[in-house]
Amino acid sequence: xxxxxxxxxxxxxxxxxxxxxxxxxxxxxxxxxxxxxxxxxxxxxxxxxxxxxxxxxxxxxxxxxxxxxxxxxxxxxxxxxxxxxxxxxxxxxxxxxxxxxxxxxxxxxxxxxxxxxxxxxxxxxxxxxxxxxxxxxxxxxxxxxxxxxxxxxxxxxxxxxxxxxxxxxxxxx
Ligand code: HEC
Numbered sequence: 001x002x003x004x005x006x007x008x009x010x011x012x013x014x015x016x017x018x019x020x021x022x023x024x025x026x027x028x029x030x031x032x033x034x035x036x037x038x039x040x041x042x043x044x045x046x047x048x049x050x051x052x053x054x055x056x057x058x059x060x061x062x063x064x065x066x067x068x069x070x071x072x073x074x075x076x077x078x079x080x081x082x083x084x085x086x087x088x089x090x091x092x093x094x095x096x097x098x099x100x101x102x103x104x105x106x107x108x109x110x111x112x113x114x115x116x117x118x119x120x121x122x123x124x125x126x127x128x129x130x131x132x133x134x135x136x137x138x139x140x141x142x143x144x145x146x147x148x149x150x151x152x153x154x155x156x157x158x159x160x161x162x163x164x165x166x167x168x169x170x171x172x173x
Contacts, residue, residue: 038125040135042142043118046095049074052083052171056101056108067117069101070110073169082121083171086164090131092121094167113140119159119166129156130166 052073057063074095075083082088095118100111116137120126126133134155138144147155159166 039145040118040120040133042137043076043093043095043116044142046074046076046093046097049076049095050080050171052094053169067096067098067114069114070097070099072097072099075171079121079167080171082165082167088121088165088167090121090123094119115139115146117155119155121165128152130160132156132159132166134159 052075054070054072056070057067059068061068074097076091076093078089079092079094082092095116097116098114100114101108102111118135118137120133120135121131122133123131128134134147134152136146138146156166159168162168
């Protein structure tokens with residue numbers, strides 16, 4: 001009887017160890033350095049989504065050092081529902097693809113990618129203000145996430161000023 005309970009205890013201990021290991025391997029998935037944080041997935045295939053708009057941020061803009069150049073905005077199908085109704089359902093993803101603008105005497109053409117700004121509506125995995133989680137992927141990287149909790153809050157705070165579910169842009173037919 002005693003040997004059974006020792007075996008049972010060992011079983012429970014090894015179960016706990018396995019659970020801890022799997023939780024810690026889940027946490028280490030985070031690349032922003034935050035323990036236990038679920039990260040935003042790279043928006044694979046976003047260039048095939050709906051192109052919402054493009055605007056160009058010029059050198060005189062105070063935001064030029066961050067988002068200078070072309071800003072191409074794309075939305076997935078759920079976010080398109082949001083553009084139509086003013087309420088963005090969970091699973092909405094909007095991308096702003098920031099690309100250098102290179103001038104020659106006749107044209108302004110796209111250069112290298114600066115970064116990819118992403119906002120994801122997900123109130124299940126994230127508790128961010130307004131229900132949107134913001135992320136920035138560096139240059140062409142699909143894994144280098146740039147934002148910290150503090151810089152991410154800057155994104156939320158400015159977007160919160162807009163009353164259309166935090167999305168500034170409109171979809172033009
Ligand atoms: C000071 C205010 C401000 C801050 C801070 C800010 N944004 Fe924005 N963002 C805007 C405005 C304004 C637009 C719309 C520009 C336009 O359509 O002309 C925009 C557009 C966007 C869009 C396209 C969807 C939309 O709302 O139109 C994304 C995606 C985005 N921002 C991501 C981010 C991320 C990621 C951060 C933080 C790294 C961030 N923003 C920080 C003001 C801000």
